[in-house]
Amino acid sequence: MATTTPALVLDLIRTAGPVSRVELAQRAGLTAATITNIVRDLLAGGLVRETGRRPGAIGSPRRLLELAADAWYAVGVQLSRSTTTTVVTDFTGRQLAGTRSPGVGDGPPQVTLTALAAHVEHLLTATAVPRERVLGLGLVTHGPQDRERGMVLTSQPTRAWQRFPLTTTLAGLLALPVLLENDATAAAVGEQWTGSLDVDTFGVVWVGGGIGGGVVLGAESFGGPTANPVEIGHVPLDPAGAVCGCGNRGCAEVTAGPAAVVARAMADRRVRTRLRLSGRLDDTLSDFEKLVVASGQGDGAAADLLRASAERLADAVVTLMNLFDLDTVVLSGPALVTAGPLYAEAATRAAERGALARLLRPVRVLVSPDAGTAAAVGGALVVLRSPLVHAEPVVAARQKVLPMNT
Amino acid sequence: MATTTPALVLDLIRTAGPVSRVELAQRAGLTAATITNIVRDLLAGGLVRETGRRPGAIGSPRRLLELAADAWYAVGVQLSRSTTTTVVTDFTGRQLAGTRSPGVGDGPPQVTLTALAAHVEHLLTATAVPRERVLGLGLVTHGPQDRERGMVLTSQPTRAWQRFPLTTTLAGLLALPVLLENDATAAAVGEQWTGSLDVDTFGVVWVGGGIGGGVVLGAESFGGPTANPVEIGHVPLDPAGAVCGCGNRGCAEVTAGPAAVVARAMADRRVRTRLRLSGRLDDTLSDFEKLVVASGQGDGAAADLLRASAERLADAVVTLMNLFDLDTVVLSGPALVTAGPLYAEAATRAAERGALARLLRPVRVLVSPDAGTAAAVGGALVVLRSPLVHAEPVVAARQKVLPMNT
Structure with a gap:
């Protein structure tokens, strides 16, 4: 931008x-x-x-x-198959309210967005922010996206979502401007503006249901020619790996992603039973969390699965560092709220061994202190940092829009 | 820049x-x-x-x-273990003279640079360009580099080269300003200004003795925070691969690079004998060329080795596209003068299958028409596009410098 x-x-x-x-x-x-x-x-x-x-x-x-903290408010929604995080922030980006609710699962977009709009209305009412001061909603999903048309380009979570007009539909339901952003880029924006970092040049590897990436160079998000850069979840890392929906074999998402780890655990009946995994697609993150907890309690099978995943994610971290010339990568995303330190440890080892930046300066892999909400907060900040803040008074604009929905 | x-x-x-x-x-x-x-x-x-x-x-x-084509001239030298390419260009970047000579091998830097300086002097005399109109020399090597100090940061080709003051030594020998540039970035600059491309946003994968990468976004080279970006030769692509000098396992250079292909061929006595490979480190590119020619003539073993290499390089091309949001990658470098089409075919297949840009627009993998010289010409262009062109008249500057060398 x-x-x-x-x-x-x-x-x-x-x-x-x-x-x-x-x-x-x-x-x-x-x-x-x-x-x-x-x-x-x-x-x-x-x-x-x-x-x-x-x-x-x-x-x-x-x-x-x-x-002026009360000049504007914004909503940020990070939406994925396995989890939905919704926040309301003031103009400074401070989180006033937040919820974590079930993900999209296999739900069709129209139904999902209608439920989401109701949830947002409820949250806005609960936080009692003046409705005419709500600048808009930042919708955060996996990439690649057609940002301008407000669509995701792949058939995730289901085919019905591919090129479905997400932003215009949600904007119509809420009578609010809706901007679309990539999950990892939003997380990078969130990390940057919530003040947890001491540098303004860094990468983000974001692990939710899938894996995304973001790069911030001198406080500016790297946008790429068509706003779909840093798809670190979809670079080939293992020729012996499985084929991903993205078309590549052994990309980070199918070798290191939570869904792949859970699928491997489900394939072992003893592990599946012992840890009471559901295996349901919209339960991926809670199943993954069970594996992380079990690993921490000494479950060898769970530890092995996570170690293998962490090693491939570490390769992805090194790839990001060596292509963008970075010394700092932040691990973020709802899957890393508990698992973060385990993944950061493997990635730090890999970076100290193979990140070329180490030849000039120390390299670091950090875990986001707000791994669960950074992307949603980033979504709100994308709205609050947009030219919308300089638009005509929103009361007048709302009057034009409201009749359509009443 | x-x-x-x-x-x-x-x-x-x-x-x-x-x-x-x-x-x-x-x-x-x-x-x-x-x-x-x-x-x-x-x-x-x-x-x-x-x-x-x-x-x-x-x-x-x-x-x-x-x-004004004769306003300035520049020298570009692309130096590697296995080959040295030297060009003289006019101010427009047109190549007036060019030579390809043996590479550094295991030679120490002082000896190599002294011989190189003599070679450059000879070439300048032969082309009869006015010496006071030679703006400088662009020295092009593998990365990572400390551009400001004019040093390479790794122990390639030998330990003596690590942090040796390349530019100041060569500048002293030639009484010319010397700028250091990364091979793949120089190749990208060369591709861009020699007019072979119809786009101003693209990636370059450069294959010489090693493998490098460059990205041009809207006619500007992506420089990275410390001028060492796009090290596409050193991203992990295969957990079952060999460990590279960079510290990573299975990176592009050790799985797909010409030196790795030749080493595998050398390990097979029948192939080695049949193709008369020397196996000498400074012969890597001619050994590689023999394999390419043999493969074209139906040698199955050579074809298998090259196919395996091309598939890993194709993974690297997809990685570059998916991280920088690119639809066009140019394959360049001395190793690809003959082998280019074979590698481009594998990379095109991989890109059409796994490059996410394909969802928005056609993706292309092209072979540089100047694969052998693009990096050296790019080195000259780096000098000709530098602020040096606006410096005080070079005659005066030269008078100050010359006494040191006479």
């Missing part, structure tokens, strides 16, 4: 605030006059407010700026 | 010339006044000249601009 100067300034205030105009000018590399003009517009638009003063080295104390 | 506006205009004239100021303004997205100013400076600096007129739709005929 191309960042405009006012958007850059908003981002700086989001991460660095409360901050003075002088500091903003320094950090943005802009003149004081430019910052003054931009800040005046942001104050007038109610996006930013002044908050106290800080003594300056010379002259009068500097007035400090921060985002 | 960050591109300045005059550099952008020079690039546009290099690819689109002869071209009018009006067309330049349109293509660059700049105002007529800005173009007029920049072109005036470029004309004054002797980098651009006017060449005839083309009738415009309205008003007086438009004067056309082209690069």
